Amino acid sequence: MMPSPRRRTEPSASAGLANLVGRVHECDCFELLARLPDGCCELIYVDPPFGTGKTFRGHAASGIGFADRLAGGRAAQIAFLLPRLIEMRRVLRECGSLYVHLDYRLAPYIRVELDLIFGQRNFLNEIIWSYRTGSRPGCHFARKHDTILFYARQAGRHVFNLQREGEYRTEGLQRDAEGRAYKTTRRGRLYFHGEGPVVPDVWDIPFLSTVSKERVGYPSQKPLRLLDRIVRASSSPGGLVADFFCGSGTTLVAAQQQGRRWLGCDSNPQAVRISRHRLVQCPHEPRPSEPRP
Numbered sequence: 001m002m003p004s005p006r007r008r009t010e011p012s013a014s015a016g017l018a019n020l021v022g023r024v025h026e027c028d029c030f031e032l033l034a035r036l037p038d039g040c041c042e043l044i045y046v047d048p049p050f051g052t053g054k055t056f057r058g059h060a061a062s063g064i065g066f067a068d069r070l071a072g073g074r075a076a077q078i079a080f081l082l083p084r085l086i087e088m089r090r091v092l093r094e095c096g097s098l099y100v101h102l103d104y105r106l107a108p109y110i111r112v113e114l115d116l117i118f119g120q121r122n123f124l125n126e127i128i129w130s131y132r133t134g135s136r137p138g139c140h141f142a143r144k145h146d147t148i149l150f151y152a153r154q155a156g157r158h159v160f161n162l163q164r165e166g167e168y169r170t171e172g173l174q175r176d177a178e179g180r181a182y183k184t185t186r187r188g189r190l191y192f193h194g195e196g197p198v199v200p201d202v203w204d205i206p207f208l209s210t211v212s213k214e215r216v217g218y219p220s221q222k223p224l225r226l227l228d229r230i231v232r233a234s235s236s237p238g239g240l241v242a243d244f245f246c247g248s249g250t251t252l253v254a255a256q257q258q259g260r261r262w263l264g265c266d267s268n269p270q271a272v273r274i275s276r277h278r279l280v281q282c283p284h285e286p287r288p289s290e291p292r293p
Contacts (some may be wrong), residue, residue: 021240024252024267024279026272029244032265033087041091042159042239043260045230045251047101047222048084051077057219064217064270068204078109084109084244086183089117091242092153095232097124101147101222106149118151124158124270131207131228147231161233164195177218203229218248235260249275256284 017040025032029046049068057065063286067144070076098118101184102110107126108124127148135142152158170181170192182189205226208214214224231254235241239260244266247269255262266272 021234021261021263023263024249024272025263025277026267026269027265028267029265030084032244032263033084033091036091038090039096040240041088041101041242042089042093042096043231043235043241044092044096045101045227045241045243046088046245047220047243047247048081048245049077050103052103055066062129064274065219066268066271074106074109076104077238078113081106082113083112085114086117088244089153094154095126095157095159096153097158097229098149098151098153099127099234100151100153101146102149103123103146104143107149111149114149118153120161122152122155123149124152124155124193125201128202130202130204133207136258159234159236159239163229163233164193164198165199168192168194168197186262199229216248216274216278218271221248222250224250224254228258229252231255231260246275249278253278253282256282259284 011051016035016036020032020035030246042086049070051070051074055065055067070080072079085098085100092098098114098144100110100114109122110161111126125148127150130144131146132144135144137143156245166183171182173181175181176189180191182191184190203226205223208221215221227250231241231251235255235258237259241255241260241262243249243262244265246252246266247268249264252262252264252275266275266276
C-alpha cells in the first residue's frame, strides 16, 4: 500500500521557507522535505542513486567519491525513493513539475510508482538523454542513455516554456526570393519557424569529458546544458527550483544563472561543499519578485 503524504501546512513551516531557500543543506532529503510547506516548489529535479553497486570517484587527487549501493538491492532502492517522491509531490505547486533522472535499472519500476503517486494523466514525457562515452560491452549494444521521467503536479496547469533548437532538413525544398525554404500545401506556402524545430524528448547532449573545463571533481556531475534546458522549460523567473540529491550543484547553478530561487540538499558532505563553492562563484540574473503560490 502506498504511504499517505504527510501534511505540512502549519504557519511555522511557511514562515521558515525563507530561511531554507538559497541554501545547500547537508541532510537526507526526507528531513528537508518535512520542513517545507505544501505547494512551495515550481520545479523539482532529482538525480537519486541508481543502485549500480559501484563506488564512483573523482580524479585521484581530490579524494571525492561515493558508494552507489543500498543493502537490499532494487526493492530497497524503490522503498527508499517512494516516501521521498510522495513528499516531492506534496511540495509542488499546482503549476509545478517533477523530473526524475534514472537509468535502465530503476526507470521502469519508478515510473509505475510515479503513475500511482501523480496519476497517469499527469505523466508528460519519458525523456531520453543520449550521450556518447567510450565502452566495449561485447555482448549487447552500448548503453548510452539515461531516462528522465517528467510529471506535472496538474497537467494543463503546469509551467512549460517551449524551446527550439537545431535546423530543419530542407534539402530539395523550394525557396522564395529571399532564400527561405518552404513547403507547398493546399493553403499555400508553409514556412519553417525561424528559431528552428521544437526540442523533442530525445536530447543529444554530450557527457562531460574528463578534461572538460566545466568539471568540478564530482564523479556523477551532469552537464550544465542539460539542467539549463530543464530549468528554462519548467520554471519561471523568480520561481523556486529544488534539487534534493543535488550532488555537484548543477541544477542550482542553472537556476541561479536564470534568475530563479533555489534550494538543495545532499547527504554527502563533499557534494555539499562543492555545490556551495560553485554557487558562490556563479553569476546570476537579477531576481524578480517572488510569485504567489
